[in-house]
Ligand SMILES: NC(=O)C1=CN([C@@H]2O[C@H](COP(=O)(O)OP(=O)(O)OC[C@H]3O[C@@H](n4cnc5c(N)ncnc54)[C@H](OP(=O)(O)O)[C@@H]3O)[C@@H](O)[C@H]2O)C=CC1
């Protein structure tokens with residue numbers, strides 16, 4: 001029993017905060033009540049019922065060597081860690097030196113995972129302070145390799161798996177998750193992991209990596225995130241035949257079986273965490289779209305590959321207009337080629353079409369579609385009947401033969417061009433101003449295609465957005481080489497800036513990571529009940545307006561990943577604004593406090609706070 005009334009009050013207030021009943025606690029109120037020698041003003045405390053080794057081995061509580069003497073005393077860990085108390089800055093020095101000593105990116109990945117598994121506060125401090133360097137490890141490109149090797153490098157449990165043998169049990173299973181408050185869930189079925197195809201349950205590293213960015217970039221609390229894999233099997237023969245594979249060893253469920261599986265999971269989650277934001281990630285087309293349409297009006301959810309990719313790619317295209325001396329609302333004058341007609345390609349192009357319509361310079365949605373030429377692995381989505389009689393070579397192909405094309409993709413069909421025209425011929429015919437790569441197909445931006453594009457426009461906008469780096473449609477060096485250094489360039493995974501004829505050419509990264517942490521923060525702070533298209537459109541415009549004139553002149557379209565926290569604050573403020581405007585927000589606005597201040601205050605910042613042991617039966 002806690003006898004000290006001050007401590008009791010601290011505990012009660014902290015519990016209310018941790019359990020989400022109080023979202024914006026008053027730090028002063030908490031701490032002035034406290035009566036411990038190592039509790040300072042303006043400091044939060046963390047409470048635990050744990051003791052001894054259990055504290056040291058809990059990554060959410062552990063401070064490694066940084067426990068103060070009084071903490072060691074009251075937590076029963078005196079003598080269990082080396083005697084000298086080492087502050088976080090010293091720990092960081094040691095960690096970064098050891099990390100940089102790892103020989104390969106995958107070794108760094110394993111090192112970072114081990115750190116996350118023993119001390120999350122230190123992990124996130126390190127990540128935030130070195131976001132540009134370390135996002136390449138815990139996120140793209142290295143996370144791709146980590147997924148491929150997941151079953152070899154697996155060490156410790158993280159996240160939840162719902163598999164085909166859990167059908168009928170999911171509502172009970174969700175209660176195995178140890179936290180009562182979950183703000184953001186990232187879920188994948190591993191069917192299309194980056195540009196690496198079907199990786200089944202190995203896809204778990206993607207939700208884990210994305211959620212690390214929610215915490216590091218969006219200030220979501222590490223206790224409030226939940227990574228999930230829906231293991232509905234895999235069609236990856238290599239994994240099916242690998243005795244070390246950790247997922248279900250059968251082929252993927254499909255059709256009704258698949259959708260009812262996902263439905264059971266959504267209901268189970270809604271039951272325990274009705275307010276959580278669900279991010280659908282790396283679901284193959286058309287499941288990705290079908291699930292989004294099924295749930296977006298019923299549940300607080302979105303599809304990252306479709307919607308946040310769309311927001312960031314649109315931001316890039318809009319910022320490129322400014323960089324080319326054009327008006328941001330002249331999007332309708334662009335000629336855009338999109339290589340890739342899957343979740344991301346269609347999602348990005350839909351966002352561009354929405355924006356053209358919103359800008360009001362096209363007469364119809366059809367006119368907006370006419371500005372975009374879309375290709376899949378067969379080539380242009382064009383007219384299968386056009387001139388087929390005289391070409392001789394290409395047999396007429398009925399749309400039925402393109403079995404996978406659906407209404408969304410057919411909006412982009414060009415009646416005046418041959419179906420399956422190859423990229424280079426498309427480029428020569430239409431002289432695009434922008435080329436987008438969302439195909440997962442390495443090298444499909446050929447030298448011929450990019451050189452042909454560069455002949456037609458002064459500043460070709462070249463965005464090979466597929467991940468990881470080795471799936472990129474072309475490299476940064478190639479883009480600048482083939483356009484005589486004139487390209488405005490962005491890729492999905494990071495490339496280094498390029499030196500072209502003695503001058504530096506800037507490389508941008510267009511990745512949905514610039515958008516989802518801010519979106520999640522905005523949804524969490526406003527306690528919005530739904531995620532809407534307007535939120536993504538406003539996110540795009542917000543990001544598009546972030547670069548200064550000088551940056552734009554130098555080919556920088558918007559701040560890079562090292563500024564992710566700043567970008568997230570702006571995005572979150574916009575998302576909150578939209579949530580209130582659309583009547584979706586449930587959090588009370590605070591009189592006299594700006595949204596930005598509320599957002600800033602609610603962002604979790606990893607720092608050690610005094611730990612107090614309390615009695616579990618209080
Ligand atoms: N930068 C970012 O933030 C993001 C990047 N991406 C990347 O986009 C890529 C695609 O993702 P997603 O749309 O979800 O995947 P999908 O599997 O849904 O779609 C892939 C599309 O690319 C087409 N394609 C495949 N090979 C070629 C080729 N050689 N030439 C032209 N088109 C081709 C496919 O055609 P077909 O249907 O005929 O097979 C299909 O239309 C991935 O590499 C992913 O990493 C995705 C989300 C965010």
Ligand SMILES: CC(=O)C(=O)O
Nearest residue numbers: 194282305467511512
């Ligand atoms: C970035 C991302 O979500 C993808 O490549 O799938």
Ligand SMILES: [Mg+2]
Nearest residue numbers: 194281282305
């Ligand atoms: Mg993805």
